[in-house]
Amino acid sequence: MTEMVYGAAPVRGGEPVLPKWWRTVDKWTLSCILMLFGVGLLLGLAASPPLAERNGLVPFYYVQRQAFFGGLAMIVMFIVSMMHPVMVRRLAILGFFGAFVALALLPVLGTDFGKGAVRWYSLGFASVQPSEFLKPLFVIMAAWLMAAGQEIGGPPGRLYSFVLMTTIVLMLAFQPDFGQAALVLFGWGVMWFVGGAPMVLLVALAGLVVLGGVGAYNASEHFARRIDGFLTPDVDPTTQLGYATNAIREGGFFGVGVGEGEVKWSLPDAHTDFIIAVAAEEYGLVLVLVILSLYSAIVIRSFVRLMRERDPFIRLAGTGLVAMFGVQAMINMGVAVRLLPAKGMTLPFVSYGGSSLIAGGIAVGMILAFTRNRPQGDIRDILRGRTR
Numbered sequence: 001m002t003e004m005v006y007g008a009a010p011v012r013g014g015e016p017v018l019p020k021w022w023r024t025v026d027k028w029t030l031s032c033i034l035m036l037f038g039v040g041l042l043l044g045l046a047a048s049p050p051l052a053e054r055n056g057l058v059p060f061y062y063v064q065r066q067a068f069f070g071g072l073a074m075i076v077m078f079i080v081s082m083m084h085p086v087m088v089r090r091l092a093i094l095g096f097f098g099a100f101v102a103l104a105l106l107p108v109l110g111t112d113f114g115k116g117a118v119r120w121y122s123l124g125f126a127s128v129q130p131s132e133f134l135k136p137l138f139v140i141m142a143a144w145l146m147a148a149g150q151e152i153g154g155p156p157g158r159l160y161s162f163v164l165m166t167t168i169v170l171m172l173a174f175q176p177d178f179g180q181a182a183l184v185l186f187g188w189g190v191m192w193f194v195g196g197a198p199m200v201l202l203v204a205l206a207g208l209v210v211l212g213g214v215g216a217y218n219a220s221e222h223f224a225r226r227i228d229g230f231l232t233p234d235v236d237p238t239t240q241l242g243y244a245t246n247a248i249r250e251g252g253f254f255g256v257g258v259g260e261g262e263v264k265w266s267l268p269d270a271h272t273d274f275i276i277a278v279a280a281e282e283y284g285l286v287l288v289l290v291i292l293s294l295y296s297a298i299v300i301r302s303f304v305r306l307m308r309e310r311d312p313f314i315r316l317a318g319t320g321l322v323a324m325f326g327v328q329a330m331i332n333m334g335v336a337v338r339l340l341p342a343k344g345m346t347l348p349f350v351s352y353g354g355s356s357l358i359a360g361g362i363a364v365g366m367i368l369a370f371t372r373n374r375p376q377g378d379i380r381d382i383l384r385g386r387t388r
Contacts, residue, residue, distance in 0.1 A: 021082045024372040029301050032294045033077070033349060033364055037070050039291060040275075040350035047264045047271040047278040048352065062271060062352055069354040073361030080365025081372075085314050088369050092140035099137050102130040103171055117175045129355040131172060131180045136321055136363035138168060139187050143317035146195045150312055158195065161188065176220055179331065179343035185209065187324040191316045230341035243267050244274045244336045247281035255284030271352040273344055276336045291350065292333075298364075299326040305371040318370035321363050 041063065048062035055061075080088065102121070110118040113127070120127040142161040149157025165188040172181035193202060216223045235242045247263035250256060261281040264270040270278055279287045302322040309315045325348060332347040334340035346356040349364075 017082060021372075024374070025081060025368055026301060026305060026371050029298050029364075029371070030081075030368060032298045034074075036291070036294050036349040037074065039279075039287070039294075040070065040347075040352075041067060043275050043278055043350065044271060044352060046259060046261065046282055047275060050265045051268070051271060065354070066352045066357070069357045070349070073349075073357040075361075076358060077361040077365040077368070080362060081368035083369050085311070085370055088366055089140055089144055089313065089317075092137050092366070093144065096134070096137035096141045099130050099134040100168070102128075103134055103168070106130065106175070117177055119175055119177055126354055129353075131177060132353075132355040132359035133362070134168065135180065135183060135187070135324060136359065136366060138164070138184060139191070139320040139324065140317050140366070142188055143191055143313055143320060146191060146316050147311075147313035150195070158192065158197070161192075173216065176216075176223065177344075178216065178223055179345045182343075183324055183328060183331075183345075186327055187320045190323040191320040194319050195312075195316055226341045226343075230338070235338065240267055240269065240274060241335075241338055241342065244277035245338060247277040248337060251281040251284045253285045255280070255282045255287070258282055269344075272346055273332065273342075273351070274336055275347055275351045276333050280336075295326060295329045295348075298322075302367055302371050309370070314370045318367060321367050321370075325360075325363060325367070
């Protein structure tokens with residue numbers, strides 16, 4: 001009866017993997033992801049040729065690489081989304097240890113590519129940013145610890161996850177990569193809140209974050225420069241924020257026209273951190289609203305489906321992944337319109353970047369795996385039973 005009322009998928013013995021996956025996956029979320037990737041390729045055609053010209057490459061060099069890495073990301077996303085949550089958890093925990101070691105070895109073996117922060121491993125033909133892969137894998141690890149801590153006689157999972165989160169945040173802050181550190185902290189905080197953490201501890205954690213920000217401002221010239229640039233009332237028109245602000249203003253409602261934008265010739269990161277400025281200038285507010293709607297649909301639909309989930313691990317892990325995905329998009333677009341300090345963060349599935357695309361494919365594949373319809377009762381059944 002519960003399955004008839006709440007629409008849970010019935011069990012069909014011996015059903016092939018692909019038909020079962022198609023019947024149970026959230027097709028709306030999947031469609032939104034594919035559309036975001038398509039928008040990313042469209043904007044890459046506009047934003048990347050100037051950079052390729054400056055570097056002496058063929059005009060669509062970066063678009064071709066984005067299509068290649070994006071194709072890999074889509075394949076990874078489909079494969080992960082077909083897995084059972086238990087398999088996702090096992091593989092993610094193994095991957096977490098590998099990504100953690102890779103992050104720890106960055107000061108010794110990593111490179112900064114002249115950007116002042118050692119965040120990448122150079123492979124010659126490509127580069128790898130371990131923090132991009134560590135984020136979704138950490139969410140799974142922390143959710144597993146928190147869920148285990150809720151069991152009778154279980155370990156102090158919240159404490160273990162807190163220690164792990166603090167270690168990763170400090171490692172990222174010393175690179176420095178305050179944007180990724182903030183994402184890890186936020187994702188963990190959302191899971192901690194959903195897991196039933198007392199409000200007193202959440203307020204105390206917020207206070208520690210503020211103190212940490214003050215300390216970073218005083219200790220890091222890089223961090224202080226970005227905060228000062230954000231707080232100043234006047235925007236230097238020759239800075240990245242100045243170019244982005246002007247491009248958004250010039251775009252208006254319908255944009256200046258395909259290929260007619262000027263910001264891509266001025267911004268070195270037009271194809272990555274400031275891709276939304278290219279969208280606003282050439283296609284106007286219309287495309288920006290479409291992009292916002294796609295991200296909103298993914299986040300809202302995923303949260304709604306996770307609210308029906310009875311397994312505490314799936315609820316925690318799914319919530320952390322969705323929150324991190326949505327906030328990363330919000331930060332990227334918020335920086336471009338000067339609502340937030342510059343963070344150097346990509347727009348998921350839209351910006352150029354191999355590590356970002358593939359890691360995003362892993363994260364969204366996990367979300368799709370956790371939000372698939374399974375033969376179970378609704379969590380509201382449990383709540384009603386406790387109140388009787």
